[in-house]
Amino acid sequence: MKQETRQEEIIRVAAKLFKEKGYSAVTMRDLATAMNIKAASLYNHINSKQDILESIIISIAEKFTVGMTSVLASNATCIEKLKEIIALHVEISSQNIYGMAALNHDWMHLESQLNHYKKLRSDYENDFKTILIEGVNSGEIIDIKPDVMMFSILTTLRSLYLWIPKKEDVNLKELTNNLNEILIKGVVK
Template sequence: MKTETRQEEIIRVAAKLFKEKGYSAVTMRDLAKAMGIKAASLYNHINSKQDILNAIIISLAEEFTEGMKLIQSSNESCIDKLKKIIELHVRISSQNIYGMASLNNDWMHLEEKLDYYQKLRVDYEDDFRIILKDGIASGEIVNAQPEVMMFSILTTLRSLYIWVPKKEDLNLVELSNTLNQILVKGINK
């Protein structure tokens, strides 16, 4: 197990605070107090508050992009690809619930990295849409509006961070399966 650098520790603690109050409401003095040091000392390890946010969000966004590219290039059925996407979100979200909160709520405070982030996001959604449209074309998926389907599924998956920690007892494979059933097969008998 690789030991965490001081910089990584700061970023991890920052993500936790960002989840609770949002990026703008967390001060460098708040972060320093949570680390048990003075605010100025943070700058021995990080360049700026902004850089902390960049590090949290961009690494996560790239992880999602990588995952999607793998799924996209497989030749599984559309329904199986959706299952894989659900597993991707469950895995990443459970590994970094604090970072996922920043990704969801504080992306608009990215500055230099904002355009890059938004491109990753748009591309991800485009890939998702294509999977759904292929599924409709091949008759695997019901012919409803793919935009609404994508919104519904993706919103649920993006919000997993709110909810995953409360279910530590539930193992992640089981959670993926349940989500797959509910999101894909619906809830009525």
């Protein structure tokens, strides 16, 4: 395990505060207090508050993109691909429970990276929808609007970060299995 740099520590603590109050409501003084230093000292490690937000959001968004690329590359069935996507969300969410909040709710406060983020997200959704449409065409899943199916599954997966930390005893494998059952069962033919 590589030693955490001071910069990484700041970003980690910031993500936690952003989850609690949102990016706009967290001040550099709040962040400094949580780090037990003064606000001015933060700037020895980071360039701006905006840079912190970018680090958090873009790094996670790119993990999803990489994961989806891997899912698309496989020769699995539609249902198997959906299961892989569920596992991808459980894994990334459980390892980034604070950052996921910023990804979901503070992306609109991105400045220079806003369009980059939007493209990553829309590409991801398009890939997801394509998988569902193929599943409908091959008869694997039910023939209702792919938009509604994607919305239903994806909003559940995107909200995992809200729920995983509440249950400290939650077994991630069991959670994944339960989600597989509930979410897949809802769309399988």
